[in-house]
Amino acid sequence: MLNVTFYGVRGSTPCACDTNRRYGGNTSCVVVESPGEDPILLDLGTGLRFYGLTIPCDPPFRGTALVSHLHWDHVQGIPFFAPMLHDGALLDVYGPRQELGSLSEAVKTFIQPPYFPVGIEELAGEFRFTEVENDVLNIGAATVTVASVPHRGPTVGYRIESQGVVIVYISDHQQPAADSYEVTAEVLALCADADLLIHDAQFDADEFLLRSDWGHCTVEYAVEVARQAGVKRLALFHHDPSHCDDRVDELLLFAQQLDAASGLQEVLAAAEGLTLSFEPASLR
Numbered sequence: 607m608l609n610v611t612f613y614g615v616r617g618s619t620p621c622a623c624d625t626n627r628r629y630g631g632n633t634s635c636v637v638v639e640s641p642g643e644d645p646i647l648l649d650l651g652t653g654l655r656f657y658g659l660t661i662p663c664d665p666p667f668r669g670t671a672l673v674s675h676l677h678w679d680h681v682q683g684i685p686f687f688a689p690m691l692h693d694g695a696l697l698d699v700y701g702p703r704q705e706l707g708s709l710s711e712a713v714k715t716f717i718q719p720p721y722f723p724v725g726i727e728e729l730a731g732e733f734r735f736t737e738v739e740n741d742v743l744n745i746g747a748a749t750v751t752v753a754s755v756p757h758r759g760p761t762v763g764y765r766i767e768s769q770g771v772v773i774v775y776i777s778d779h780q781q782p783a784a785d786s787y788e789v790t791a792e793v794l795a796l797c798a799d800a801d802l803l804i805h806d807a808q809f810d811a812d813e814f815l816l817r818s819d820w821g822h823c824t825v826e827y828a829v830e831v832a833r834q835a836g837v838k839r840l841a842l843f844h845h846d847p848s849h850c851d852d853r854v855d856e857l858l859l860f861a862q863q864l865d866a867a868s869g870l871q872e873v874l875a876a877a878e879g880l881t882l883s884f885e886p887a888s889l890r
Contacts, residue, residue: 608640608771608884610802614653615876617778617808617822617844618679625850630878632656633679634777634844636804638766643746646766647671648775648804650699653878654683658690666694667731670745673701674777675761676712685717685729695731700752702760703737710735738762740792753792756780758821765796770887774800777844779831781823784814787830797835801884804876805831807842810857825861829873833866840867841876 614620614632622631633651647654650671661667667689674680689695701709713735718725726733739762743750748768755763755776763776774797782788797803808822825842832840842861845854858875867873 608638608769608773608886609881610773610804610884611637611639611881612653612876612878613637613657614649614651614683615843615845615878616651616679616847617806619847620652620679620682621847625852626854628851628877629845629854629875631847632878633682634674635683636775636876638768638773640747640768643748643768645669646745646748646750648764649674649680649777650683650687651679651681652683652686655686655688656878658686658688661689663689663692666692666696668696669698671697671699672750672764672775673699674755674763674775675702675757675759676704676709677759677778678716680777681713681716684713685722685724685726690729690731690733693730696734697731698734698736700736700738700743702754702762703739704760708735709737751796753796755793756782756790756821761821763793763796765800771884772800772802774803774837776803776805776831778821779806779823779827780821781814781818781827784811784818784824787827789831789834793831794835797831797837800835800837802839802841802882803832803835803837804841804843806844807857807861808844808846813846825857826864826866829861829864829866829870832873833869837870839872839874839882840870841874841882843876845875
């Protein structure tokens, strides 16, 4: 069984409050787990802290993080991930090649004084950094394909193939224009026939008109990407911090009623604590 668990589903900034209790207020962090394999973490936002609370200290943690990009909401959880405060812990961090300096240098820049009390090197666990762009990686039993995604700054998406199950993660995706549903060939290839697509759905149409250059997309665009790529299940993700639970409910219902959604098996809205389970292809 392959499990996908959401620990942080928000974009831009953590925003926990009573009005978004059901969907949660932590920023991007999703964990893919299967028996006998080290976990694969998708982004390291503030949801990472809560994932860390579920992990025993012994034996030392081993895992892989696939980071979409280095905007603050996707990496803010790194120094608060409790398993990395113990000797012997290891986290392999993959992320996009940077325009200036290395991935390792960029992360170390913001996890040091005066931005944080200690440097990342002072944490007991070991972080190993690898830059990716358009690559194919072998991570345990999984094959991971990396492709560039339009956003503000170097950004990638990930396709995880394991046990005949395909999970695709595209957290931040710039829609070309309000009236455009064009999708790059790289993104369509990444998403093709996925069992689950976790996709940016931060804005409604009116919000996009005011923030069209912020690097995100509308709910309609997320559904259209899924339709064009032949995706089976779509998880709306990276909810705007201004969207309360009721508003996310409304956007979910709207997405489910779109004509483009008719070809999908399911459209859902990602929520903290939600686990989606997939049987290996051999058992279907």
